[in-house]
Amino acid sequence: MSSLPHQEAALQQLAAVPGVVGSLVFDAQGEVVASVFPPVFDGAGLRTLSGRLSADAYFQDWLAGESASLELRYADGDVLVRSLDGSWLLVLCTAQANPQLLSMSLTQVVRRLRIQAPARTGEFPLPGATPAQAPSTLERMRAVATAELGEHAAQALEILAAAGPKPKDLRAAARDVEKLTRLFISKTKADEINHKMREILGG
Amino acid sequence: MNWMAYGLAALAIVVMGVNVVQSIRLRRAIVGGEVGAKWGVLTFLIGFFFVGYLVSPLAIVYELPPKYLDLLVFAVFLFGAVFVYVVIGIIRDMLTFLKLLK
Secondary structure, X not given: OOOOHHHHHHHXXXXXXXXXXXXXXXXXXXXXXXXXXXXXXXXXXXXXXXXXXXXXXXXXXXXXXXXXXXXXXXXOEEEEXXXXXXXXXXXXXXXXXXXXXXXXXXXXXXXXXHXXXXXXXOOOOOOOOOOOOOXXXXXXXXXXXXXXXXXXXXXXXXXXXXXXXXXXXXXXXXXXXXXXXXXXXXXXXXHHHHHHHXXXXXX | OHHHHHHHHHHHHHHHHHHHHHXXXXXXXXXXXXXXXXXXXXXXXXXXXXXXXXXXXXXXXXXXXXXXXHHHHHHHHHHHHHHHHHHHHHHHHHHHHHHHOO
């Protein structure tokens, strides 16, 4: 499993919602693309679950659309599944989770996962197709924020997500992320982020 | 009159005890950074006040001389002022944080 930083960050954002136990994204082949679950849930079990769901013809059929969703309610908790256009987001939450808050968070996370998911071009490149594009400046900044801040990256990623595409907007966002880190995480990390983002933005 | 003073001291000790617990709990929720450092100072001051509150009834029991009592009162004023300064700093940081997320 090799999850992308934006997927990891989106799932971490979901994990911060009270009542959410964990979440994972899996594709049509049953492969777990990204997962944020407590260590008590072993990877093999999650892979088996995603494999069985994706292999189920009814599941594939019912959750084929872009806005398809499935909610399984149990005495101890709920399992929510949202379609991500070719892959699915599965969320396990306790019965105490606030449905409204969860719904809002899910909508936001699904949007983040959809917007930032790279366009699917098939397994093999078409003749004459250009090689995979290098990550954009914003993507690199997001990767730095995720790598440096780990589980505390959600707010920094929100700041970056709200930044405009112009270089001055990105510089302002980088300053804000640095300030946020200095205030709430650590001065050392803030200096590190400042240094790396300056490198990305070219001084 | 003394009973009223003891009663107020007891009440102050209980409230400050709750403050100590709350501040330590919140300290665990704060990762670090400037706000974390300021919260550390705040927690220390709350602990310091708590100890002061605990021993304050002894000032009545042992009839502390007025010159020492004056010293105690102005020391409380000083630490109280530092406390307010740190609280204002944290509120300023919080407002900065809210602006960052606007």
